[in-house]
Amino acid sequence: MKSFSPRRVVAMARKEFRHILRDGQTLAIILVLPVFMMFLYGYALNLDPSEIAVIVEDAEGSRESRFVISAIDASDMFAVVGTRNAAAHPEALFRGQDVRAVFRIPAGFTHSLRSAGSPARVQVLIDGADPNLATLIRNAAAPLVRGASLEILGISPPSLIAPLSVILYNPEQKSSLYFVPGLMAVILLLISALLTSVTLVREKESGTLEQLFITPLHPFEILTGKMLPYILLAAVDGVLVMAVGYAAFDLRVKGSLLFLSFASLIYIFAGLSLGLLISTVAKRQQHAMMLALGATLMPSVILSGFIFPIAGMPAFLQALSHIIPATWFLEIVRGVVLKGTGLAELGLQVLALSVEGFLLLGLALLKFRSKL
């Protein structure tokens, strides 16, 4: 057995670098895709609703009912796009249109409001098709109508308790502050798992990998040399995401950048090991891409809590989500960036990532050896 030589590893890495620099497509994936994704997700993934289109059915048409309508329209949450008299089939209002709710103010609204008898009833019909939006509408509608009605009477709502909300970590509730750090998890995996598996399989396909193995280079020198440029590129992308986040989305890292870099390296290591494992299984580039996209990237976007909260999933998917490295890294990156937490709070996540990285590497090396 030849001894492991850093010089030969560097030579291998330089060869790989030349490949990357010559291939426009790879460079585009590395440099353009992350920035593009950041802007897309940063601006488009905005789940906070505002100015939801609603229709008001005003069966009374009094000064008071108009006051309630103007209060609905004036709120940030709703925009009244039409008022109409009571209709027979309100369902039709929701079909093929953007209308998400109908507020129905009954005739005799003011009378019931001012008299001591039964209370005035306002009905809110909500389009339940999108349950998330429907919940937000429900949470906002009742306090708004109640507040406006009580203002007509000039009284405050009698309440025994007065809750005061404190919002931690992201007080302005900006979606971009949540999604942009999360993109780190997706992009780093894209570079480390996808690109390495595809390039390794490409050399396998064209037969140059076999040629490399008959050179005096030790297989592990070849592997390390091939991985090195991707570690570097992933690191560059990590910095790129943070820099664009800083400049375009006002992202400020509350915790330690050093710890974040350290955790990112562990995550990249896990991603590379995964890429290596895929490359030992896949015979063709197309398979490698399918595997990398379908088996690693898709679940990392969907099951990791990047967009969809894990707590809302059924138990078996929750268990599955904790096998995915991105889930752990997401908790780390959001913790450091938004909460300012460090190793003390995130020790478990760092440990889980490291264990997964070594497990994947071990599996890949076992497979790799048996192939040789």
Place this chain on the structure above:
Amino acid sequence: MKGLLVVVWKEMLHLRGDKTGLRLMFLVPVVQLFVLGYALTTEVKNTPVAVVDYCACEQSRSLAHTVLSHPLFRSQGFVESEKQMRRLMDRGEVRVGLVIPPDFSMRLEASWRAINSGKSRPDRGAPVRVIIDGQDGNSSQVAGGYLQAILRQWSGQRLEEQIAGTGRNVRQMVPVEVDEAFLFNPLLKSSWYMVPGIAVLLVTMVTALLTGLSIVREKEAGTLEQLMVTPIRPWQVVLGKTGPYMLIGFFELSAILLLAGLWFGIPMRGSVFLLFFFAFIYMFSSLGIGILVSTLARTQVQALFMIWFFLLFFILLSGFFVPIQNLPGWVQNLTLVNPVRYFMAALRDILLKGSDFSSLYGHATSMLLLGAGLFGAAFLTFKRKVE
């Protein structure tokens, strides 16, 4: 016409020969439907909640238990201090917290006296603090709203009990009631909204991706050139190669809709015929994308990447899980040329709302225009490239 049938026949033979590919073609969407149908949920439930009870009196215990035992939350129990609570929130073990100050029962008593004395603008009530992990704006807004509603409910119940003790009518105090009703999806099931969306994604994948790949594969192998020197015309090649995938698309759509109804219990309130009509005109757009990509890409890997890239963009801006009204104005204008958007809306409306053609003809027109544009452009590019 004969040339067209020959190409269709050839493509069918290819498909039949690739057993693994065929199996994947049907297995992958079904697996995806199940995983995504359950995973793509925006429902906010099981939010971990904890209470700091500095008052430790009878009223504060009652309030704390109401919050902790609520089915929408997952109880993390009582926490000793706010500092401890903050630590738990830092670690992500608690996402919503309630802090009850030591003078809670005293202030409660005071606000009751103020209400009872009949002042029109009584004291605001006993202060409590709600601490929300605001990282994820959407979930925290929903969870915070739940907690506020629970607090309001508790306060209302106490008030009612106490007013009943004085023999007065509680209705005088709360002169307005707001009733909410959810239409179309009364139980607010996420899957009802997401599964039709997933059907759109899967149909798009099958038609755009498979067509693109099958053309590029022939390009790579050089058989496309051979095909071009035969008397078969370019339009026959394009239609012959897309036709079979359209059929597969229809087959998959039917399978998914069947599963949606039988497994997820999603209603089919509109006309199946109308739905398939929309799928038909939609496929011109998705097949057009596949052909366009195949003219641009030199290798299958490139084609795969380009289609993935296109779809990422189209799907995110289709209203699949981010309502289009939420997008910034200029992005909303961008979605006007997104065929996925119209099919997504039409499919959901037909399934859940029972919409008929009269309310969806706008979508149909846009889809027809986009389909004609995309398919036409794809065909012309293809023809120019091969000639």
